Amino acid sequence: MSKQELPIVDVCCAPLACEPLSESEAAELAPLFKAIADPVRLRLLSLIACHEGGEACVCDLTTAFDLTPPTISHHLKVLRQAGLIESERRGTWVYYWINPAVLARMSTLLTPASTAFAETA
Amino acid sequence: MSKQELPIVDVCCAPLACEPLSESEAAELAPLFKAIADPVRLRLLSLIACHEGGEACVCDLTTAFDLTPPTISHHLKVLRQAGLIESERRGTWVYYWINPAVLARMSTLLTPASTAFAETA
DNA sequence: ACTCTAATTTGACATCTATCTATGCAAGCT
DNA sequence: AGCTTGCATAGATAGATGTCAAATTAGAGT
Numbered sequence: 001m002s003k004q005e006l007p008i009v010d011v012c013c014a015p016l017a018c019e020p021l022s023e024s025e026a027a028e029l030a031p032l033f034k035a036i037a038d039p040v041r042l043r044l045l046s047l048i049a050c051h052e053g054g055e056a057c058v059c060d061l062t063t064a065f066d067l068t069p070p071t072i073s074h075h076l077k078v079l080r081q082a083g084l085i086e087s088e089r090r091g092t093w094v095y096y097w098i099n100p101a102v103l104a105r106m107s108t109l110l111t112p113a114s115t116a117f118a119e120t121a
Numbered sequence: 122m123s124k125q126e127l128p129i130v131d132v133c134c135a136p137l138a139c140e141p142l143s144e145s146e147a148a149e150l151a152p153l154f155k156a157i158a159d160p161v162r163l164r165l166l167s168l169i170a171c172h173e174g175g176e177a178c179v180c181d182l183t184t185a186f187d188l189t190p191p192t193i194s195h196h197l198k199v200l201r202q203a204g205l206i207e208s209e210r211r212g213t214w215v216y217y218w219i220n221p222a223v224l225a226r227m228s229t230l231l232t233p234a235s236t237a238f239a240e241t242a
Numbered sequence: 243a244c245t246c247t248a249a250t251t252t253g254a255c256a257t258c259t260a261t262c263t264a265t266g267c268a269a270g271c272t
Numbered sequence: 273a274g275c276t277t278g279c280a281t282a283g284a285t286a287g288a289t290g291t292c293a294a295a296t297t298a299g300a301g302t
């Protein structure tokens with residue numbers, strides 16, 4: 001539905017610490033993190049990812065928050081426009097599921113290159 | 122220097138998709154992503170992480186942007202207050218380095234639990 | 243057709259944010 | 273002491289963002 005802006009996924013996938021991010025790479029990646037830089041959207045993403053069958057109806061999601069349906073709808077739209085989730089209407093209900101490839105790309109980006117951590121000083 | 126608010130790192134470390142994020146977990150995690158949800162800060166983080174010795178002087182960073190020093194200083198402060206980087210003054214210059222543990226935690230959170238991606242459809 | 247429910251869109255508003263200029267502070271040098 | 277450079281803070285401002293109430297669209301079932 002509504003194929004408006006499709007998320008770009010052609011940027012590099014190397015960890016942040018491998019080589020400095022170019023201006024254009026940063027410009028494409030920042031919106032992905034901006035999309036999850038909100039407590040409600042983080043929980044939405046988690047609720048969807050954890051839901052049985054890998055997808056959740058909006059009605060399953062709205063009940064988990066002290067927010068009005070339009071607000072939830074707004075947050076879902078932000079996540080969808082960023083490419084983090086996808087949706088489909090089936091009869092009365094609209095279902096959402098996550099796009100694991102985008103999540104994986106973000107995860108990889110944040111991987112400490114050297115993996116030289118572990119010193120929890 | 123200035124031990125103001127130290128970042129909390131006592132929240133769970135499991136991937137988003139393992140079990141739904143609690144409200145408080147989301148509230149603690151969102152600011153971390155908000156800190157990197159900006160193209161300038163993403164590049165700053167990358168520049169610092171990639172710099173030889175694992176640390177960079179502010180003077181190394183300001184030259185990479187078309188922004189005034191106060192603006193860079195502001196972004197560094199945001200990253201530092203989130204716990205993503207740390208800093209120390211040595212003589213004339215101030216050096217910044219990344220906190221790999223926090224990066225690793227964020228990376229883990231975004232790991233698709235099932236690791237059932239790879240279908241780059 | 244009418245009605246009911248599910249979900250989104252629109253418009254408004256208060257708050258937050260990125261950026262700048264101007265100022266302040268700290269360290270090194272003459 | 274005084275100057276210069278590196279960096280941070282303070283204050284101001286335009287623009288983005290999260291939230292809600294009201295209106296709208298889409299299906300399902302009388």
